[in-house]
Amino acid sequence: MSIDEQVLPYPIPNDAALDPPPEWAELRGTCPVAHVELPSGDRARLLTRYDDVKLVLADPRFTRQLTAPDAARLTTDGGVFNSEMAQFIPDGGEGHQHWRRLVGKWFTAKRMAALRPGMAQIADDLIDDLIERGAPGDLRAGLGFPLPVYVICDMLGVPAADRDRFSYWSDTLLNLTRYSKEEIEAAQLAFFEYMSGHVAAKRERPGDDLLSELIAAGGAEDGGLTDMQILVTGMALLVAGHETTANMIGKMVAMLLADRSRWERLLADPSLIRTTVEESLRLDANSGFGLPRYLPVEAEVGGTVLPKGTTVVCSMAAANRDENAFEAADRFDQTRSPNAHLSFGAGAHSCLGQALARTELQVVLEVLLRRLPGLELAVPVAELERVEGLAVGGLRTLPVRW
Amino acid sequence: MKITVDEDKCCGAGNCVLIAPEVFDQRDEDGIVVLLRSEPGAEERAAVLEAAAVCPAAAIEVHEEA
Ligand code: HEM
Numbered sequence: 513m514s515i516d517e518q519v520l521p522y523p524i525p526n527d528a529a530l531d532p533p534p535e536w537a538e539l540r541g542t543c544p545v546a547h548v549e550l551p552s553g554d555r556a557r558l559l560t561r562y563d564d565v566k567l568v569l570a571d572p573r574f575t576r577q578l579t580a581p582d583a584a585r586l587t588t589d590g591g592v593f594n595s596e597m598a599q600f601i602p603d604g605g606e607g608h609q610h611w612r613r614l615v616g617k618w619f620t621a622k623r624m625a626a627l628r629p630g631m632a633q634i635a636d637d638l639i640d641d642l643i644e645r646g647a648p649g650d651l652r653a654g655l656g657f658p659l660p661v662y663v664i665c666d667m668l669g670v671p672a673a674d675r676d677r678f679s680y681w682s683d684t685l686l687n688l689t690r691y692s693k694e695e696i697e698a699a700q701l702a703f704f705e706y707m708s709g710h711v712a713a714k715r716e717r718p719g720d721d722l723l724s725e726l727i728a729a730g731g732a733e734d735g736g737l738t739d740m741q742i743l744v745t746g747m748a749l750l751v752a753g754h755e756t757t758a759n760m761i762g763k764m765v766a767m768l769l770a771d772r773s774r775w776e777r778l779l780a781d782p783s784l785i786r787t788t789v790e791e792s793l794r795l796d797a798n799s800g801f802g803l804p805r806y807l808p809v810e811a812e813v814g815g816t817v818l819p820k821g822t823t824v825v826c827s828m829a830a831a832n833r834d835e836n837a838f839e840a841a842d843r844f845d846q847t848r849s850p851n852a853h854l855s856f857g858a859g860a861h862s863c864l865g866q867a868l869a870r871t872e873l874q875v876v877l878e879v880l881l882r883r884l885p886g887l888e889l890a891v892p893v894a895e896l897e898r899v900e901g902l903a904v905g906g907l908r909t910l911p912v913r914w
Numbered sequence: 915m916k917i918t919v920d921e922d923k924c925c926g927a928g929n930c931v932l933i934a935p936e937v938f939d940q941r942d943e944d945g946i947v948v949l950l951r952s953e954p955g956a957e958e959r960a961a962v963l964e965a966a967a968v969c970p971a972a973a974i975e976v977h978e979e980a
Contacts, residue, residue, distance in 0.1 A: 570972070613926065613944035620940040786932075843924035849960075850967035860925055862970035868926035 515543050516778035522548035522558060522825065523714060523801060529896035530763070530770055534796040536560055536830040545816040546748025550731070554584035556804070556823040557816075559831035562837035562854070564814040568826055570859030576603045583693065583806040584823035600744040609860065613738060613809075614729055615745060616864055618667070618722045624871040627663070631872060634662045634877040643883075643914075648890035651910040655876070656761035659681075660754050663872060668746050669721030677706070682754045707743045722746075753865045761876050764792035766910055767844065770893045777846055779885055789844045789873045794832045796846055802827040802902035803857060813850035829853040847870060865866065884914040915956065916977040917962060919947045923973040930969060934961035938974075947973065 515538050526533040539560040546558040547898065559565050568574045577583065602608045619813040635655065642654040643856050661679045662672075670678060684691050684699035691699075711723055718810060719722035723746055729736035767790070768774045778784055803826045810820045818824065832853045834839045856863035863869065889896075897908040917937070926945035930938035937958055939948040954962055966974040 613946065616926035616942060616945035619926065620942070620944075620945045621928035621935070622940065624928070624932075678924065816970040852968045856927070856970060859972050860971065862925055862927060864926070867932060867968075870932065 515539060519547045519549050522550055529898045530767060531798060531832060532891065536833060540830060540834055544814045551585055551587045552585040556584045556825050557579045558825050558827060559813065559819060560827050561685060561814060562831040562834035563824045565828060565831035566858050567853055568805060568824060569857050572604065573809055573811050574807055577806050580806050580808065582821040586804060600741050601748060608886060612864060614726060619864060619867050621867050624867045628871060628875060630666060631663055631875045632879055634659055635876055637740065639879065639883045647913040648911050650908060651765055651912045652762045657758045659876065660757035660762065660872060664750050664753055667722050669719045669723055670710065675754060682750050683906060685751060686755045687702065689866065703747060707746050710741050711739060713771055750857045753868065756904050757869050760796065760873060762910045763796055763798060764789065766896060767792050767795065769887065769889045772888060774844065774846060775887065778783060778881055782878065782879055782881060784891060785874050785877050787849055787851065789877065790847050790851040790853065791846055793842055793855040794851055796855060797899050798905035799829040799855060832840050860908065886914045888913055915959065915962065917949060917952050918975045919949050920973045921946050923971045925971040930965035930974060933965045934958060938964055938965060942966050
């Protein structure tokens, strides 16, 4: 049976930690609007071509209303962000644009430049600890996982003493298998209570942080956000920005060390850090589920008419390797420019934190190259193990020496 | 070259500012793009083309004179 007559299980099984499943190229070539079966058993259509994915993500007809009665369910158990809390943030139209502009003001490139020294200090301190514990060490546990939480804590004005509680909450909310349902619910409640108190404290004594700024914009009647929206925004930023960035740090460093000439090239020419970060984002073969969208009206994609009520899944990772969009698409090119990959999505919903994520990834590389130039994998690439996360995939551990 | 930006499309990702800070900025109030120079010189050309190509909202248009 050819691939375009099959219903593929999705996510497509793949054991390789850093390489893509062979199905992607085949789907892009012959079956750009494939039939897939999700973990819930529901059916959806999978898009793998660059042009199709980009158009769909930027097209408001393809909505995020995955709670519609006839939308495909992704899994049977829902997952954290299907929860009641997500409803406080508008997910389309003018309400969404309003929210996005209020919060987006914190994420400007200028602001990120100002955060750089603080991030570099966090990275330096974490690397001090890693060195003290001695090689080999796990770069995921020692650097990739904590750094983004610490950065988000700083951004929310959370004191350093509470960082480890944030790490635990985030880990619990995002880890689908390690914790029991009771532990997850308890963590969610504790996190919610902490944030309620924290927002109230910021209202009393504003600081130089994102929550204070959202409070200063006034209540809903003044064009600002309600307290509940501010609180949920704070929680959402941890959920959206932690696992994604943490895993990407690990995968990026692994890609550079898997072929160490890439690492050496950066040592010789650190001006390639920016384009190397983008190329790692593009070639991340373990970027997780992709983005689901629900279609409340009929629409055409890539020559196929999709009926009203269809759920589509956009595989940005497959689209990022489309030969029709990128020259030598499978090659890791540390000078590629422009590099219009889709790893942060596209259109009105594209990642709000992308300037922050880019800055964190660049800073991590700068500091690692300076502090641990002799960095190398402590196990063969084939022994790296992938984990499926909630939002994005990653590596279970990243054993390194220096 | 001449550049125009569409503020309504702009999603505030800030890529253009990271790539071509001499040409693009963001408003402090909401992160929306501000064009610092609508007719940048030759030395800015490569960066501007890259910024336009990677804009997630396709909000930057480059008009090449004949
Ligand atoms: C490498 C790291 C990251 C990746 C790969 C990533 C990826 C994405 C993607 C693909 C989307 C689009 C979702 C959609 O269209 O439905 C998104 C949205 C979002 N991301 Fe990220 N992200 C990263 C880091 C961050 C960080 C650090 C933050 C903030 C602390 C963040 C905050 C957000 C928010 C708030 C949204 C929702 C935007 C909206 O609905 O308008 N992300 N991200």
